[in-house]
Amino acid sequence: xxxxxxASARRSHGIVLATGPTGSxxxxxxxxxxxxxxxxxxxxxxxxxxxxxxxxxxxxxxVNARAGMTFASGLRSLLRQDPDVIMVGEMRDTxxxxxxxxxxxTGHLVLSTVHTNxxxxxxxxxxxxxxxxxxxxxxxxxxxxxxxxxxxxxxxxEEHTPDPAFRSLSPAFDPDARLRTGRGCALCMQTGFRGRVxxxxxxxxxxxxxxxxxxxxxxxxxxxxxxxxxMKTMRDDGRAKVLDGITTAREVLRxxxx
Numbered sequence: 238x239x240x241x242x243x244a245s246a247r248r249s250h251g252i253v254l255a256t257g258p259t260g261s262x263x264x265x266x267x268x269x270x271x272x273x274x275x276x277x278x279x280x281x282x283x284x285x286x287x288x289x290x291x292x293x294x295x296x297x298x299x300v301n302a303r304a305g306m307t308f309a310s311g312l313r314s315l316l317r318q319d320p321d322v323i324m325v326g327e328m329r330d331t332x333x334x335x336x337x338x339x340x341x342x343t344g345h346l347v348l349s350t351v352h353t354n355x356x357x358x359x360x361x362x363x364x365x366x367x368x369x370x371x372x373x374x375x376x377x378x379x380x381x382x383x384x385x386x387x388x389x390x391x392x393x394x395e396e397h398t399p400d401p402a403f404r405s406l407s408p409a410f411d412p413d414a415r416l417r418t419g420r421g422c423a424l425c426m427q428t429g430f431r432g433r434v435x436x437x438x439x440x441x442x443x444x445x446x447x448x449x450x451x452x453x454x455x456x457x458x459x460x461x462x463x464x465x466x467x468m469k470t471m472r473d474d475g476r477a478k479v480l481d482g483i484t485t486a487r488e489v490l491r492x493x494x495x
Contacts, residue, residue, distance in 0.1 A: 254380045256350065312333060387430035395420050434483055
């Protein structure tokens with residue numbers, strides 16, 4: 238997933254989206270994508286509400302609704318500055334989405350976020366915002382859905398056998414699997430967790446997906462196409478991280494079911 242996301246973030250044009258609820262790390266992920274660009278040879282501009290991190294070599298513009306500086310107006314103005322890469326903090330209205338799509342059509346790479354529960358739903362979200370399906374198909378390169386879960390504290394981690402939460406997460410579980418949980422110590426303030434890690438779901442948009450979006454956009458079919466193409470869901474990623482002892486099944490279920 239990382240290799241595929243990096244490849245999309247290094248493209249010269251198109252749209253790459255990060256999706257998830259507030260506080261799931263979407264902006265941090267997009268900042269990471271901006272760090273892949275060579276700001277010495279490329280013009281990278283962001284429109285954000287607010288600017289969360291200062292990035293060297295990147296022009297960052299905060300939204301100011303009172304002064305008339307919205308995502309849409311800021312994006313429209315910044316396109317006159319001939320940027321190579323644009324990051325839009327969020328596509329929350331029709332005007333912003335349409336301007337971003339037009340920017341991607343005219344040779345810019347656009348990074349942005351939307352609020353959906355999973356990656357396939359982002360396609361329907363763009364259409365709900367009033368973007369024509371053929372424009373979505375022509376510009377969308379991929380969608381990364383994510384959540385954050387707590388890491389098992391490495392200082393007090395201990396093995397345990399599969400519990401009901403793991404059986405719910407992984408119906409075809411190995412009864413002999415050795416999982417890890419935190420006992421609780423001074424370093425993790427007796428919580429058993431220290432730090433966080435992401436659960437990710439990357440959906441590339443291939444030719445079959447583009448044809449489906451243009452012909453008859455349907456969430457169930459889009460999700461099925463993505464799965465057939467090998468998309469690893471957040472549940473799959475969470476299950477792998479539980480088996481690797483990075484987090485717990487309860488944490489994964491809490492994040493993906495919410």
